[in-house]
Amino acid sequence: MKRVYNFNAGPAALPKQVLHRAQEELLDFQDTGMSVMELSHRSKEYEKVHQKAATLLQELLQIPNDYEILFMQGGASLQFSAIPLNFLPSDKTANYSLSGSWSEKALKEAQKIGSTHTSSTAKETGYSTIPSQLTLSTDAAYLHITSNNTIFGTQWWEFPSTPSYIPLIADMSSDILSRTINVEDFSLIYAGAQKNLGPSGVTVVIIKKELLEQCPSNIPTMLNYQTHAKNKSLYNTPPTFSIYMLSLVLDWVAEQGGIEAMERINKEKAELLYETIDQSEGFYIGHAEKDARSHMNVTFNLPSEELTSNFLIQAKEEGFVGLGGHRMVGGCRASIYNAVPLESCQALADFMKSFQAKNR
Structure with a gap:
């Protein structure tokens, strides 16, 4: 069997041990006589997979109990819209720190929804650095950052601090699980799975329960974080195979130390x-x-x-x-x-x- 040196940016390499285990279980998952892809998402067998993924993530990242863990779809790009829809009221301004292309795209989506402010940018350096001299607007609804910039190869090594009343939101799609972080420094963390968490198809959202209370009721159901929190990410059919693979990757991370x-x-x-x-x-x-x-x-x-x-x-x-x-x-x-x-x-x-x- 030929295996290459895989340096793809995403979908990216998966641990060989994880691929072998998925292969072994593909036709008959835990004596169900079915592949995990064939299980009903309402079944007890799948419920265990779903809960295991959430529990492992909470343990590995040391996520406090006052946070919800959500499994959503649409990639990080859908979160670019969901965040301002949920947390940008008409009397406040969304603040964005620009460190690369993905933070620019997040800002662009927020601009369609409400008032925005660029609190810092590294664009003038060709995004060869991380932004400095953070300036928040006086009416900041939240501050959004992108923790690692895949296109330009830069990474935040010291996260910005905000007053307690201004939520810090981070797109960690490309460096989640790669280093220790203090989850409590953030009100919301989101990450597409296809780099460090598993295959494409599932997006992890870690959100403070206090922030969930701000979600308005007049936005599309599937873009409302409360929908997913109240239904344990099972409001509609979740990406079951991707979540199963996520659980295997989390197992592997735990085994590595x-x-x-x-x-x-x-x-x-x-x-x-x-x-x-x-x-x-x-x-x-x-x-x-x-x-x-x-x-x-x-x-x-x-x-x-x-x-x-x-x-x-x-x-x-x-x-x-x-x-x-x-x-x-x-x-x-x-x-x-x-x-x-x-x-x-x-x-x-x-x-x-x-x-x-x-x-x-």
């Missing part, structure tokens, strides 16, 4: 690639400033488009997949989420050094 172990390994993987870039004497040029470098997405360029193209072609021939940069910025990008093993990063670092030696 939890988030602390993930953080340690992710740091080692990132340092391996950044050292290769820094020691290349300018052959590889990192996009992100050193103090803002992401441990999830390593972005870099080569001295010319021709060299970049040759690098990507030869890398693919050697079994490295997903190294092309986002279509917006080009260049190269290695996405090294939790499931990407250290050995893959070592192999990439070795290839980068070999390519440089042949193309000086």
Whole structure:
């Protein structure tokens, strides 16, 4: 069986152990005589899967009991609309910190719904840094940030603080479970699963119960967080297979030693690639400033488009997949989420050094 070095940005690599277990259970899940994809979402067998995923997530992230865990659909992009619909009243202003393309898209959706304010931005640097000099509007409904920026390869290492009456909301789609965080610093965290949590199809929302009370009743039912909270994310048919896979990934994270172990390994993987870039004497040029470098997405360029193209072609021939940069910025990008093993990063670092030696 052929397995490549998978550096895709998303859908991304899944742990091999998880794929094997899903394969073993695919035709007959726990003696039901059915695949988990065939189970009724109202059945006791699926209810256990659903609850297990929520319990494991709560344990791994140490989510306090005054938060709800929701499993929604529509990806993080649907949350761009759901958040202002639920928490942006007509007499307040939604605040956004711009650190890349996804925060821009979140802002754009909020602008369709109500008043917005850009509290900070790193656009003038080409999004090579994390925004500084946060300025909140006096009537702030909430502050929204994107914790990791997949396209530009930057990451928040110190989260902004807001007054207790201004909720801090974070899109953590690409770095959730990759490092320790204090959930209580946030009123709402959301994350599409397809990078660190599992396959595409489910979006995790972690929301403070106090914030849920603010949801108005006159917005579309499926976009109202209370709908999903009151029905334990079973108001309609949930993405059952994706939630099952999420539970397997969470099991795997726990087996590896939890988030602390993930953080340690992710740091080692990132340092391996950044050292290769820094020691290349300018052959590889990192996009992100050193103090803002992401441990999830390593972005870099080569001295010319021709060299970049040759690098990507030869890398693919050697079994490295997903190294092309986002279509917006080009260049190269290695996405090294939790499931990407250290050995893959070592192999990439070795290839980068070999390519440089042949193309000086």
